[in-house]
Amino acid sequence: MKQKLPPSQISPGHADHALLSALAQDITTRAGGLMELTRSVPAMLRDCIDDVILTSKTGRRAYEDLEKTEKTYIGTRVEIELRALLRLPKGRLDTEILGHDVDIKHTMGSNWMIPTEAVDQPCILVAADEPRARCYLGLIVARRDYLTDGQNKDAKRSISAQGFEHILWLLCDQPYPANFWRLLPEAVVEGIFAGDSGNARMATLFRAVQRQPIPRDVVEAVAAQKDFMRRIRSDGGHGTRDLLARDGIVILEGRKDAQLIRALNLPHCSGSEFISAQLTTLAEARLAASAGHAGCEDFFDKA
Template sequence: MKQKLPESLVVDGHPDFDRLRALADEITARAGGPLELERQFPAMLRDCIDAVIMTAKTGRRAYEDLEKTEKTYIGTRVEIELRALLRLRKGRLDTLILDQDVDIKHTMGTNWMIPTEALDHPCLLVAADEQRARCYLGLIVARPEYLTTGKNKDSKASISATGFGHILWLLKEQPYPANFWRDLAAEVVDEIFAGDTGNLRMATLFRRVQSHIIPRDVVEAVARQKDFMRRIRSDGGNGTRDVLARENIVVLEGRKDAQLIRALGLPACTGSEFISCKLLDPRQINLAAQAGHRVDTPT
C-alpha cells in the first residue's frame, strides 16, 4: 500500500459521511468492538495469505513466490473469511450490510480494481502490505469521480489519487503478523522441513530460530501431525525438549513461562506463542531450573 495516504475527507458534511459512518459502525459492532476488530482482522488476513503460500508443503516463503491464479484466489478467500468474521450474508454484490449491497475488494498492492457493477455502491476495501506488515480496512462509495478514467480490459477502474481522500478508514497502517518464514534464509527453511519425523523438524526449528517468537500455527505446520503439541514436550529423553536440553536450549511457552521469558530478556509472547534460547551462564541456568526447565551444564 502507498506509504503516504491523504487525510480522509469523509467527515461530517461530506456527501458520503452518513452512509459510510453507519456502515463502519455496523462492521465494528459485528466484530465485537474496535479492539476486537484490530485483533481479529489482521489475524484473518495472515491466515488467508499463509494458507495459500503453504510453506510447509511447498517450501515457498513469500507472497511473491505464488502463481498468478493463487494471488487472485487470496482475494476470494479474504472475501469469504471476512463475511464469516462479520457474520454477513451474500448479496447481489459480495455482501449485504444494513441492507445495502457492498463489494469487497482486496489488494496486496497499492490500489483496488473497481468493477462497473459496483459503481455508486459502497466498497469495503482491504489491503495487506507484506513488506511492512501493515494492513488496511476502509470504505468508499465507488463514485465515477473518485475513480481513474483509464480502465483495464475488464472495464475495471482504480481509485484515483484524489479518490483516496474519499476513503473512510476503519483500520489504517494497522500492524499485522509478519510472515514468519519470509526473512528466514532458504537453507534454514529447507533444513527445518528436511527432518523425517515431527520431533526432528521441531528440534531443528527451535535450534535454528532462537530468541524469535514462533506462533502456534508455525509449530503445527512444522509438526505435520494432529497432536502437534506433543512434539514440543519432554518424552522420556527423546522429546524435542529433551534433545534440546542436552544442547542447553530451552523451549518456552508464552503464558506458562512469562516470568522466565521476561527474566531472560526475551520478546514477550502471547499464550499461543513459543520462543527458545540457549542458556550460557549459571544465572540463566538457575533461573530456568527454578521455573522447571532442565538443561545440561555447559562445558
C-alpha cells in the same frame, strides 16, 4: 499499498460522509469496538495468506511463491472471512449493511479493481502490504468520478489518485503479523530447512530463533511430519528438547509454560506459540527443572 496516501476528505459536508460514517460505526460495533477491529482484522489477514501459502504441505514460504489463481483466491477468502468476522449476511453484491448493498474488495497491491455493478455503491476496501506487514481497511462510495478512465478486459476500473481522497479509513498503515520467514536472514532460513530430519530442522530453528515467539504453524512446517508436536518433546535423549538442553537451551510452550516464560523475562507467547532461550545461570536451569524442563543443569555442571 501506496506509502503516501492523501488525507481523507470524508468529513461533515462531504456527499458521502453520512453514509460512510454510519457504515463505519456499524462495522466497528460488529467487530466489538475499534480495539478489537484493530486486533482481529490484521490476524484474519495473516491467516488468510498463510493458509494459502501452506508451508507445511507445499514447502513454499512467501506470497510471491503462489500461483495466479491462488493469489486470486486470497481475495475470495478475505471476503468470506470478513463477513464471518463481522457477522454480515450475503447480499446482491458481497454483503448488505444497514440496508445498503456493499461490495468487498481486497488487494495485495496498491489499488482495487471496481466492477461495473459496484459503481455508485459503497465498498469495503481491504489491503495487505505483505513486504511491509501493514494493512488497510476503508470505505468508499465508488462514484464514477473517483475511478480511473482506463479499464481492464472485464470493464473494471481502479480508484484514481484523487479518488483516494474519498476513502474513509478505519485502519490505515496498521501493522499486522509479518510472514515469519521474512523476519529471518535467508541464510538462516536455508540452514533451518537443510536438516535431513525433523529433529535436526527443529533444533536449528529453536537454536537460531531465540527469545522470539514462534507460531505453531511454523513448527509444523519445519517438522514436515504428521506428529510434528513430537519433535519438540523429550524423546529418550534424542528429541529436540534433549538436543538443545545439552547446550542450556530450553523450549517453552505459551500456554503450559506461561509462568516460566514470565520468570525468565521472555516475550509473551499466546497459547499456540513456542519460544526458546539460552539459560545463563545454574539458578535459571534449576528454575526450569522445577517447572518440568530438566536437562539444562548438566550444561552448567560441565561448565
